[in-house]
Amino acid sequence: MKIINANDYNDMSRKAANIISAQVIVKPDCVLGLATGSSPLGLYANLVERYKQGDLDFSQVKSVNLDEYLGLTHDNPQSYYYFMNENLFRQINIAPENTHIPDGLTENAEQACTEYEQIIQSLGGIDLQLLGLGNNGHIGFNEPGTAFEQLTHCVSLTESTIQANSRFFEKLEDVPTKACTMGIKSIMSAKKIVIIVNGKGKADIVQKAFFGPVTTDVPASILQMHPDVTLVADAEALSLCDI
Ligand code: GLP
Numbered sequence: 001m002k003i004i005n006a007n008d009y010n011d012m013s014r015k016a017a018n019i020i021s022a023q024v025i026v027k028p029d030c031v032l033g034l035a036t037g038s039s040p041l042g043l044y045a046n047l048v049e050r051y052k053q054g055d056l057d058f059s060q061v062k063s064v065n066l067d068e069y070l071g072l073t074h075d076n077p078q079s080y081y082y083f084m085n086e087n088l089f090r091q092i093n094i095a096p097e098n099t100h101i102p103d104g105l106t107e108n109a110e111q112a113c114t115e116y117e118q119i120i121q122s123l124g125g126i127d128l129q130l131l132g133l134g135n136n137g138h139i140g141f142n143e144p145g146t147a148f149e150q151l152t153h154c155v156s157l158t159e160s161t162i163q164a165n166s167r168f169f170e171k172l173e174d175v176p177t178k179a180c181t182m183g184i185k186s187i188m189s190a191k192k193i194v195i196i197v198n199g200k201g202k203a204d205i206v207q208k209a210f211f212g213p214v215t216t217d218v219p220a221s222i223l224q225m226h227p228d229v230t231l232v233a234d235a236e237a238l239s240l241c242d243i
Contacts, residue, residue: 031061157177
């Protein structure tokens with residue numbers, strides 16, 4: 001695992017954007033695995049800026065998102081569909097038909113998960129998967145206890161994730177309790193993984209995930225077994241790591 005030390009959130013965002021930009025420049029028709037949450041907001045703003053300056057071209061890029069809540073309509077600002085369009089897709093020249101997000105409105109969520117996995121395969125797999133880290137060590141919506149062998153599947157969110165994500169909703173009751181997420185196996189199949197983490201609130205889980213035992217209790221700990229992982233983290237997030 002490679003660790004890139006960043007001073008703060010802005011520095012983390014810029015350094016992670018350098019890696020994504022390099023991927024797009026080296027392979028213009030690459031498949032990017034994308035994430036939501038507050039961690040990648042600055043990174044996406046950096047990519048938009050570089051696109052506007054003419055330094056990046058997304059016309060051949062394909063994307064697959066990690067996860068989506070079940071039951072939120074596309075015009076709901078808390079849906080990951082809305083998030084991605086607002087913060088990235090509509091601001092760059094990626095073709096809408098080349099972007100993929102799990103269908104959170106399907107009648108048959110299990111079948112939609114199987115189809116999503118087939119989409120990833122049909123694109124030839126993920127060249128670079130971007131991840132954030134949940135407070136409890138989740139990646140995507142793979143909560144503690146999830147089997148490492150899982151492909152894209154439906155999940156019930158844990159109380160701690162519902163609590164953590166409630167900051168984006170008006171009331172706790174508005175937070176969906178179910179989601180569709182790429183599984184750990186789908187994530188681990190990516191050729192390259194970049195995980196971004198910031199803030200002292202994540203210091204403890206960063207230490208456990210990257211320097212503790214590999215265990216399903218901390219889903220992100222499996223990343224220690226991936227051959228090409230880059231952790232881009234700020235000083236606060238790395239403050240409990242002995243590096
Ligand atoms: C959410 C998302 C994850 C995200 C994580 C961290 O629940 N499903 O994909 O990486 O939590 O979010 P944040 O970056 O806001 O801390």
